[in-house]
Amino acid sequence: MTKYAALLRGINVGGSKKLPMAELRQLMEGLGHDGVRTYLQSGQAVFATGRGDEDSLAEELAKAVEARFGFTVDVIVRDHAYLRAVADSCPFPAAELEARQLHVTYFSAPVTADRFAGIDPAAHLPEAFRLGDRALYLYAPEGLGRSRLAEALSRPRVGKGLIATTRNWNTVLKLVELTAGGE
Template structure:
C-alpha cells in the first residue's frame, strides 16, 4: 500500500508572489508519480498517495520540479497521514477547536536544537498560549494571528524554518487524506 502524504508549501500565492495555481501543483505532483492528488485552498496544501517512501527525497523532488516549472523553490514540508493524525490528537488546546482561526500549527522543518522559549514567552500576549512539542509548535491566539507578535517571531526564536496552518486547514487536510 502506498503512503498517503500531506504537503504544506511555504510562501506560495502570498501577496502576488510565487504564484502557483493549484491545477499546476496537481500536474507537478502527478508528473512525479503521485496519485489521488487533492488540494485545499490556494496556499499550497495537497493530499496525495505516492510510492516514494523517502519523505525527504520526495520533498526535494517536489521543490525541484516547482523550481523547474515556475522559477522559485518553495519549502515543501511533507507528513504522512498518520503523523498529522498524531499531531491533531496531541493538540494541547482542544477547547480552541471551536474557533478554528485561533488555533495554529507551525510545522518545523527540523527539530529546534536551541529554541529561545524565554524570548517567545516575552512576546506572548495575555490571551495567547503555546507549546513546542517535537517538530510542532502549537499556538492558540484568540485575538488573531495577524496581531500576534509571537507568531511573527516563531522561526527566529526556534532557529528553524516553519510553515503554519490553522485548525480548519489541518482538519480539512486530514479529511482529504482520508479520501
C-alpha cells in the first residue's frame, strides 16, 4: 500500500464550500481507502491504498465530493515520496525561517518558467520564488497575506485542467510526516 496526501483546494474558506473533516474521512473510507486522517480544517487528508495513481485518485475524490456535497472542488493527490522530495528540495533555508514565511504551491502538472516570465523578481525583493517539479516555492518574509509577489504569481492563468493549491511550510512538513511509513 502507498500512502498519499489529498490536497483539496478552497474548502472551508470564508464560509463557502463547507466540508466537515469527519464527513470527508467517511467519504474516503467509503471509497475503500485505509488509515484516513485529516489535518486541520483546510483540506488535507492522508490515506493508504494499493490501487490507482495520483491523477485517478484525485479525480475519484473530486467526483465523490461533488456527488455527496453538491459542489466541485479541485483535488491534487501526491504520494509520500513526492512530498518528501518537495520538502528536501526546498531552495530556501527552511530551518532558519518562520513557517509563515515559506510556502509551496503544488501544481497538478509541471509548469515552466515561461509561465512566470512577466514577473520581475528584483521588483519584489526580498520576496523570492523558485520552481521545482510540479511545485513552486515562495519566500515571503511578511507572510502570504502581505505578499505582493504571491499576488503577482497568481496572475498568470493556471490554465484549463491545471490545478494549483498552496500550503505553508508547517503543513508541507506535517504531510510528509503523516504519509511516512508503510511504503
